[in-house]
Amino acid sequence: MSNHKYYQAFQSALPSGTLIRHSLKLLPQSFYILLIVLNGNLVSHATDWPTYQHDNRRSAVTPDKLTFPLQQIWIRQSESQPRPAWARPAKWDAYAEVKGLQAMRNYDHAFYTIAVGDAIWFGSSVDDAVHCIDAITGQERWVFFTDGAVRIAPTWHAGKVYFGSDDGFVYCLEAKTGALIWKYQAAENDRLIPNNGKLISSWPCRTGVLVQNNKAYFGASLLPWQPSWLCAINAESGEVEGSGTYKIPLPKMTLEASMLASDTDLYVLQGRSFPALFQLADGKFKGVSGEGRQGGGAYGYLTEDSDFVSGLGSLRGALVLHKDAENPQTVILEGADRILVSDQYAFLHSGKEISAFGHPQYLALNRRSATLHALQASLQSELAKQLKVREKSKSEIEDLQNKIQATQKDILKVTTLLKKCLRWRVPFPEVHSFVLADDTLLAGSDHKVVAIDVASGEILGDLKVEGKALGLTVANGRLFVSTSTGAIYCFATN
Numbered sequence: 001m002s003n004h005k006y007y008q009a010f011q012s013a014l015p016s017g018t019l020i021r022h023s024l025k026l027l028p029q030s031f032y033i034l035l036i037v038l039n040g041n042l043v044s045h046a047t048d049w050p051t052y053q054h055d056n057r058r059s060a061v062t063p064d065k066l067t068f069p070l071q072q073i074w075i076r077q078s079e080s081q082p083r084p085a086w087a088r089p090a091k092w093d094a095y096a097e098v099k100g101l102q103a104m105r106n107y108d109h110a111f112y113t114i115a116v117g118d119a120i121w122f123g124s125s126v127d128d129a130v131h132c133i134d135a136i137t138g139q140e141r142w143v144f145f146t147d148g149a150v151r152i153a154p155t156w157h158a159g160k161v162y163f164g165s166d167d168g169f170v171y172c173l174e175a176k177t178g179a180l181i182w183k184y185q186a187a188e189n190d191r192l193i194p195n196n197g198k199l200i201s202s203w204p205c206r207t208g209v210l211v212q213n214n215k216a217y218f219g220a221s222l223l224p225w226q227p228s229w230l231c232a233i234n235a236e237s238g239e240v241e242g243s244g245t246y247k248i249p250l251p252k253m254t255l256e257a258s259m260l261a262s263d264t265d266l267y268v269l270q271g272r273s274f275p276a277l278f279q280l281a282d283g284k285f286k287g288v289s290g291e292g293r294q295g296g297g298a299y300g301y302l303t304e305d306s307d308f309v310s311g312l313g314s315l316r317g318a319l320v321l322h323k324d325a326e327n328p329q330t331v332i333l334e335g336a337d338r339i340l341v342s343d344q345y346a347f348l349h350s351g352k353e354i355s356a357f358g359h360p361q362y363l364a365l366n367r368r369s370a371t372l373h374a375l376q377a378s379l380q381s382e383l384a385k386q387l388k389v390r391e392k393s394k395s396e397i398e399d400l401q402n403k404i405q406a407t408q409k410d411i412l413k414v415t416t417l418l419k420k421c422l423r424w425r426v427p428f429p430e431v432h433s434f435v436l437a438d439d440t441l442l443a444g445s446d447h448k449v450v451a452i453d454v455a456s457g458e459i460l461g462d463l464k465v466e467g468k469a470l471g472l473t474v475a476n477g478r479l480f481v482s483t484s485t486g487a488i489y490c491f492a493t494n
């Protein structure tokens with residue numbers, strides 16, 4: 001875009017629709033001219049954020065570097081707060097006598113953004129639309145309306161944006177103009193039901209759309225007593241055609257929240273049920289991840305080493321670390337509710353603090369600890385059985401006892417090594433979102449976003465927002481914050 005067009009963009013204000021209003025914090029014209037001239041230097045480490053949590057692993061890690069202090073450049077404030085698909089959690093579990101339950105399907109409590117180049121996109125549960133916003137000015141470029149809420153952030157791929165709607169359709173639009181390229185309906189009928197004061201499809205798309213290998217992956221699902229659909233369609237044509245595409249009915253499943261993918265597997269969250277794993281190539285079901293009370297939730301995280309972390313079920317403070325479907329062993333990260341993993345660190349929010357651990361040792365040691373504890377429990381159970389059998393020799397009993405002692409020593413060694421993995425910890429009462437931008441950890445909390453130096457744990461500063469900072473997007477030298485009030489903030493270097 002020419003400098004003249006940039007100048008015109010800053011001088012003009014486009015209408016934002018009846019349900020969305022925005023206010024711009026405008027700076028002197030000389031500032032924008034300087035920004036245009038120096039733009040290449042200011043964002044020399046600039047990268048895009050083309051899908052929810054940056055990539056299909058939902059890693060929330062970007063090499064994009066932010067230069068502090070940051071200033072609020074603009075804000076868009078919805079006249080109505082986001083309208084979540086599901087009601088708030090029960091006040092307490094009477095059977096288990098547990099209070100302080102949290103929502104297990106809290107994936108649409110903000111307007112989460114993606115960002116590519118000089119534009120951002122977000123879906124809305126208020127006006128049932130996808131909006132394209134100028135990332136520099138905050139002005140709306142285009143809006144595309146559907147017949148249902150758009151609950152999951154769109155995905156940008158090859159100049160197109162993909163998203164699903166409660167109307168039962170998945171859409172592909174031209175990213176620059178919002179022109180419709182194709183739409184696809186997984187359900188085989190158009191049956192509508194009332195939900196949150198609107199009529200929606202009996203098979204809404206609440207997984208968003210994951211694009212990989214030129215395939216668009218998504219689910220159409222609502223009620224577990226009706227079949228759901230897991231789909232992989234051609235991203236260009238919007239049809240089930242060509243190798244690796246499929247449309248599979250799934251009984252007794254509820255597919256919702258953003259899906260995750262490795263090179264070989266697809267990870268699908270289910271809200272109140274355990275996450276389900278499928279083969280990416282053909283959609284073959286591989287099993288579920290989780291055990292006991294730790295199932296459910298709308299939170300999923302996949303490391304480069306294929307460590308799948310899920311959690312944020314109704315019981316606070318327990319993440320499940322699961323290697324793969326063939327390895328049924330799981331690790332419970334007690335007390336934890338958020339994790340972020342880079343090539344050097346694993347960041348964990350647990351209780352009322354953020355901790356940084358050395359990685360990959362930290363996760364590997366957690367898996368080793370779980371293996372040893374399982375072995376110890378098995379040996380102790382076997383010993384108890386043997387002690388009840390009179391004819392067992394004393395040497396057999398002593399052998400089991402020696403194995404238990406050796407296992408206990410190994411557990412102690414691993415526990416000591418885990419403590420040595422700790423790099424730093426800082427007090428932090430509540431974390432709603434984590435992002436690693438180069439050497440800075442960003443943590444979204446109540447009414448603020450806090451920046452922390454990765455190496456030292458030093459607090460670099462905080463940015464004030466209204467509501468809970470649920471979504472963080474870092475792209476091209478800017479930070480976009482989505483809050484529970486329906487606001488989207490833009491922060492950048494002043």
